[in-house]
Amino acid sequence: MSKTTIESFSCPLPKMDYTTIQLAHGAGGRLSAELLEKVFLPCLGNETLNRLDDQAVLETPGGRLSFSTDTFVVSPIFFPGGNIGDLAVNGTVNDVCMNGAVPKFLSIGFVLEEGLPISELHEIVTSVRNAADKAGVRIVTGDTKVVEKGSCDKLFINTSGIGFIPEGLHISAANLKPGNKIILSGTLADHGMAVLTARKGLSFQTTVRSDTAALNGLVSSILPVGGINAMRDPTRGGAAAVLNELAVSSGVGIELDERKIPVLDAVRGACEILGIDPLYTANEGKLIAVVEADAAETVLKAMRQHPLGENAVIIGTVTGDNPGQVLMENSLGVKRIVDMPVGEQLPRIC
Amino acid sequence: MSKTTIESFSCPLPKMDYTTIQLAHGAGGRLSAELLEKVFLPCLGNETLNRLDDQAVLETPGGRLSFSTDTFVVSPIFFPGGNIGDLAVNGTVNDVCMNGAVPKFLSIGFVLEEGLPISELHEIVTSVRNAADKAGVRIVTGDTKVVEKGSCDKLFINTSGIGFIPEGLHISAANLKPGNKIILSGTLADHGMAVLTARKGLSFQTTVRSDTAALNGLVSSILPVGGINAMRDPTRGGAAAVLNELAVSSGVGIELDERKIPVLDAVRGACEILGIDPLYTANEGKLIAVVEADAAETVLKAMRQHPLGENAVIIGTVTGDNPGQVLMENSLGVKRIVDMPVGEQLPRIC
Numbered sequence: 001m002s003k004t005t006i007e008s009f010s011c012p013l014p015k016m017d018y019t020t021i022q023l024a025h026g027a028g029g030r031l032s033a034e035l036l037e038k039v040f041l042p043c044l045g046n047e048t049l050n051r052l053d054d055q056a057v058l059e060t061p062g063g064r065l066s067f068s069t070d071t072f073v074v075s076p077i078f079f080p081g082g083n084i085g086d087l088a089v090n091g092t093v094n095d096v097c098m099n100g101a102v103p104k105f106l107s108i109g110f111v112l113e114e115g116l117p118i119s120e121l122h123e124i125v126t127s128v129r130n131a132a133d134k135a136g137v138r139i140v141t142g143d144t145k146v147v148e149k150g151s152c153d154k155l156f157i158n159t160s161g162i163g164f165i166p167e168g169l170h171i172s173a174a175n176l177k178p179g180n181k182i183i184l185s186g187t188l189a190d191h192g193m194a195v196l197t198a199r200k201g202l203s204f205q206t207t208v209r210s211d212t213a214a215l216n217g218l219v220s221s222i223l224p225v226g227g228i229n230a231m232r233d234p235t236r237g238g239a240a241a242v243l244n245e246l247a248v249s250s251g252v253g254i255e256l257d258e259r260k261i262p263v264l265d266a267v268r269g270a271c272e273i274l275g276i277d278p279l280y281t282a283n284e285g286k287l288i289a290v291v292e293a294d295a296a297e298t299v300l301k302a303m304r305q306h307p308l309g310e311n312a313v314i315i316g317t318v319t320g321d322n323p324g325q326v327l328m329e330n331s332l333g334v335k336r337i338v339d340m341p342v343g344e345q346l347p348r349i350c
Numbered sequence: 351m352s353k354t355t356i357e358s359f360s361c362p363l364p365k366m367d368y369t370t371i372q373l374a375h376g377a378g379g380r381l382s383a384e385l386l387e388k389v390f391l392p393c394l395g396n397e398t399l400n401r402l403d404d405q406a407v408l409e410t411p412g413g414r415l416s417f418s419t420d421t422f423v424v425s426p427i428f429f430p431g432g433n434i435g436d437l438a439v440n441g442t443v444n445d446v447c448m449n450g451a452v453p454k455f456l457s458i459g460f461v462l463e464e465g466l467p468i469s470e471l472h473e474i475v476t477s478v479r480n481a482a483d484k485a486g487v488r489i490v491t492g493d494t495k496v497v498e499k500g501s502c503d504k505l506f507i508n509t510s511g512i513g514f515i516p517e518g519l520h521i522s523a524a525n526l527k528p529g530n531k532i533i534l535s536g537t538l539a540d541h542g543m544a545v546l547t548a549r550k551g552l553s554f555q556t557t558v559r560s561d562t563a564a565l566n567g568l569v570s571s572i573l574p575v576g577g578i579n580a581m582r583d584p585t586r587g588g589a590a591a592v593l594n595e596l597a598v599s600s601g602v603g604i605e606l607d608e609r610k611i612p613v614l615d616a617v618r619g620a621c622e623i624l625g626i627d628p629l630y631t632a633n634e635g636k637l638i639a640v641v642e643a644d645a646a647e648t649v650l651k652a653m654r655q656h657p658l659g660e661n662a663v664i665i666g667t668v669t670g671d672n673p674g675q676v677l678m679e680n681s682l683g684v685k686r687i688v689d690m691p692v693g694e695q696l697p698r699i700c
Binding site for chain 1: 356358359360361363364366368369370371372373374375376377382385386389390393394396398399405406408410411412413415417418419420421422423425454455457458459460461462463464465466467468469471472475476478479480482483484488489490491492493494495496497498500501502503506508510512514697698
């Protein structure tokens with residue numbers, strides 16, 4: 001009958017660095033974190049949301065579900081290696097499976113700009129279908145909104161996904177322990193540089209392709225090995241953001257070996273020309289796994305046998321020193337702090 | 351290991367009335383249906399999606415889940431009676447519960463325009479929290495994207511929701527049978543006219559308020575009565591669109607009595623001035639239930655005891671004649687066809 005009165009929630013407007021939204025509030029760096037900590041969490045926070053994992057773990061009578069959402073606003077909507085359609089499927093599949101869940105169902109919500117060619121929409125929806133088939137998930141519900149010309153930029157896509165977490169599995173950003181090894185599944189910065197070079201119309205764009213891919217197959221091929229404490233896919237903010245979040249969540253330090261971090265030559269070249277650090281650049285088909293030291297070599301071997309993990313390497317170690325910090329040693333043996341990204345390197349990368 | 355090759359899906363570009371997206375493609379009428387039938391379903395269709403209910407029913411080991419998604423692009427973002435924040439919560443809660451499910455978990459994805467005042471965002475997020483508390487659901491995962499000024503209009507919100515369907519309950523748009531009664535839970539067109547008058551700055555806006563509300567409490571108060579075959583909330587396209595969809599899904603006719611359909615005086619006045627038919631106008635806190643004739647009076651009585659169903663009335667009957675059509679008899683005894691809406695009465699109403 002719901003005649004009970006629920007006390008209305010209110011909280012004062014927080015003091016923030018800016019009074020209006022900046023591009024960097026969506027970049028996955030420090031301003032994103034401020035928006036989260038001062039606006040979203042005080043208003044919406046609860047035990048599940050406060051974990052700040054890329055997906056929620058929901059206890060249900062039939063077991064634990066993994067639930068995640070992501071809105072895709074990438075520009076341009078077509079880029080070398082993919083488009084906003086497969087990106088939207090792969091991105092949510094990846095968020096759902098980073099706790100070991102098996103992704104099964106996706107919703108899709110389109111915002112279309114008046115005037116968008118239906119041929120472009122059709123090509124994107126075809127990519128959605130193919131990406132879903134490849135990842136083994138089904139699109140089960142959807143929504144379409146249209147806004148006036150000028151009220152959005154071509155199209156935005158939200159996908160939300162549901163997966164099932166195998167019993168007994170507990171993978172979380174808070175599980176890192178000193179001595180654990182950091183494994184990266186492949187080269188960094190492919191997606192970010194593919195989008196950026198496409199946007200700028202640069203000539204090397206043909207050799208730089210997005211790595212957009214669903215990682216659930218790779219995840220299910222390494223999980224049986226055991227010893228995996230945490231997994232994350234380094235998207236916005238790149239590996240630097242993810243490693244900082246892991247270090248903070250677990251209250252540990254992380255030490256990286258710069259020489260071990262794989263970057264394709266063409267991508268490195270593009271990064272150098274544009275003054276961009278691959279460590280801070282988005283990936284859409286890579287994962288970082290933090291594993292027990294004695295399992296590291298076996299996990300690495302299993303990863304390398306999967307097409308999406310052929311270039312996997314151990315890039316660092318978890319330490320008890322410098323909790324919450326990521327350090328990186330270069331070829332000269334000099335260590336520097338890898339900070340949380342602050343500003344917007346590449347807006348609308350996903 | 352996913353080395354199996356999955357055959358790539360492709361389908362030819364369909365012939366359509368327009369080659370570019372029109373506002374009416376998002377209006378819930380005939381052009382929306384064409385986009386669905388010629389683009390979305392041929393590419394993405396599967397047994398679950400093809401049902402075209404407002405929510406997917408997912409079979410899981412622990413029972414059936416109800417899963418729904420909706421992106422909200424309402425303009426203006428603040429309107430009499432609510433804002434885009436509570437609308438986004440209530441809209442998805444309502445879609446999730448129209449098959450009798452108990453909504454539990456919501457995701458939320460924001461697209462923010464650079465330059466949006468953080469004070470406005472804060473007010474909206476506070477409304478999200480209050481609406482979620484009132485509906486008894488938790489926001490468990492979220493995402494925020496920021497786009498450049500001019501690339502979206504202030505903010506868009508996607509919510510996706512999960513609910514649990516009680517065992518043995520089978521409510522579906524395909525269940526209508528001749529003789530069933532059509533119950534409407536209250537007055538029509540409040541939301542649509544509140545948004546429209548706010549947009550136009552009309553002076554009667556103070557007396558016309560959105561009916562935005564979560565209907566899960568009302569649903570759970572009428573379900574125990576039994577005899578409910580179908581429920582829908584008449585949002586975009588209004589009661590006319592929903593009744594046409596029900597008639598088509600079940601292959602039955604529907605006859606309405608125009609004199610029974612409740613519309614508030616202020617809303618009727620606004621509709622007349624603006625030349626808008628309340629039957630085609632969006633509601634955000636009303637439901638239409640199709641019930642067995644012998645249960646109709648008991649369901650009606652239960653509905654009227656709930657604050658959101660005080661003005662509930664039986665507005666019509668399901669017939670075996672005229673399958674797929676909705677007819678309405680006016681006070682002179684003249685029957686007319688209530689067509690599926692074609693164009694865009696009110697863009698960006700939700």
